[in-house]
Amino acid sequence: MKIFLIFSVVLGAGYYFLFNVSTSSFDEAGNPVAIVFTQKNCGSWCENGVKDLERRNIPFTELSIDNEKDNNDRYKAMGAKGLPLFVMGNQSLAGYGRHQLLNIVAQTFGDKYLTSREKKYYRNHFYDDASPLIYIYGASWCPYCKKLRKDLDARDIDYVELDVEKANDSQLIANTMGISGYPVVFVGYVRVLNGSDLIGKVLDAVDIAGDRIL
Secondary structure (H helix, E strand, C coil): CCECCEECCCCCCCCCCCCCCCCCEECCCCCECEEEEECHHHCHHHHHHHHHHHHCCCCEEEEECCCCHHHHHHHHHCCCCCCCEEEEECEEEECCCHHHHHHHHHHHHCCCCCCHHHHHHHHHHECCCCCECEEEEECCCCHHHHHHHHHHHHCCECCEEEEHHHCCCHHHHHHHHCCCCCCEEEECCEECCCCCCHHHHHHHCEECCCECCC
16 A cells, blocks of 8 residues: 655745745735735846746736835845745745746646646646645656655655656656756645755655555
8 A cells, every 4th residue: 555645835845946934925815816026126037027927817916125115124024035026825936937936836826827738747746636646757867766766665655757758748848847857856736845855855745644545
């Protein structure tokens, strides 16, 4: 019997620019909303980040910290270092990268604002009943992939692995999901930060909530 991990978002277990914040963004009904803090001298980083939100048709509020004391105080209270600063529900991103922004959009809103191609690949991160699974983008020659498989197998934890380089659409996968090295690991919508103790980071992204028969 394999142990299936039931998804639970853990702050700080996301991608490169994610961090814990003291303030989140929800509307009065408790639904997550998008806020982006910008500044004139932020230049193309802020411009491209705002355009990305607009391209995805994500409703958002832009808060300039130029000569706006309330906005500046709110920005500083979040403990952020860098602009633009995106806040969506409990997720935050300081700086701009297309795939990094994709990660917090997916974690916050699911597939609502994803492109059709992004939806296609994210769908693979879930079982047929829509519960999230551990999905590894790897390669047969990758030693870190081998170690992660060994660590998961030792714990009898179920996962799915795709050998990206053997896939017919390998370049599309890499471009869409932001894969520049291996392994890249998702738990549902959550992308797990690579680095030391990868198995610990994978386990930190989920709660072990029960068994499920393959």
